Amino acid sequence: TDDDDDDDDALAGLPPDHPLLERAQRALRAQLLDSKRELEEKIKEKGDELNKEKRRREQIGVELYTTQQQLAKLQTNLDKTHDAHAALEATREQSESDLRELQEWFETRIADGDDARRMTDQHQLELDSLKATLRQVEQHNEKMKSDIAVTRRATYAAEETVAQLEKDKQDQDLLIDNLQDTLRKLHERCATHDA
Structure with a gap:
C-alpha cells in the first residue's frame, strides 16, 4: 500500500x-x-552420500578384480583340461589301434595246434587286458568331457559376473560424478550466502 x-x-x-x-x-x-x-546440512548429507558411494565403488573394484582373477584361473584350468583330454584321446586311439592289430592276429591263428593255442591263450589274456584298459580310458575320457563342461559353465558364469561388475562400477562412477557436481554447487551457494 x-x-x-x-x-x-x-x-x-x-x-x-x-x-x-x-x-x-x-x-x-x-x-x-x-x-x-540448511546449506551446510545439505553439504554434509551429500558429502556423506559421496563417501558412501566411493566406498561402494572401491568394493565393486575389489569384487571385479577378484572375479577376474577367478576367471583367469578357470581359463587356465580349462586349457589344462583340454590338453589332458587331447592326450587321453591320443592314448585311446593308440589302444584301439593295438586292439585291432591283436584281434587280426588272433583271428588268423585261431585254428593252430596246441602250441598255437597256448600262445593264443596268452594273447587272449593280453587282449582282455587291453579291452579292460580301453574301457578305463573311455570312462576317464567321459569324466574329462564332464569336467570340461563344468569348467566351461563356470567360466561363462564368471564372465557374466565380470560384465555385471564392470557395469555396476560404471554406474557408481556416474553417480559419484553427479554427487560431486551437486556438492560443488552447494558449496558455491553457501559461499554466496557467506558473502
Whole structure:
C-alpha cells in the first residue's frame, strides 16, 4: 500500500544503527543463518552420500578384480583340461589301434595246434587286458568331457559376473560424478550466502 511504501521509504533513509532498523536486521540475519545452516546440512548429507558411494565403488573394484582373477584361473584350468583330454584321446586311439592289430592276429591263428593255442591263450589274456584298459580310458575320457563342461559353465558364469561388475562400477562412477557436481554447487551457494 501507499502507507507501506512510505514506511519503507522512511526506513530506507535511516542510518544502519537506527533502532527502527534493528528488528528488520535481526530478522534478516536469522533468515540468512537458517539458509546457511540448511546449506551446510545439505553439504554434509551429500558429502556423506559421496563417501558412501566411493566406498561402494572401491568394493565393486575389489569384487571385479577378484572375479577376474577367478576367471583367469578357470581359463587356465580349462586349457589344462583340454590338453589332458587331447592326450587321453591320443592314448585311446593308440589302444584301439593295438586292439585291432591283436584281434587280426588272433583271428588268423585261431585254428593252430596246441602250441598255437597256448600262445593264443596268452594273447587272449593280453587282449582282455587291453579291452579292460580301453574301457578305463573311455570312462576317464567321459569324466574329462564332464569336467570340461563344468569348467566351461563356470567360466561363462564368471564372465557374466565380470560384465555385471564392470557395469555396476560404471554406474557408481556416474553417480559419484553427479554427487560431486551437486556438492560443488552447494558449496558455491553457501559461499554466496557467506558473502
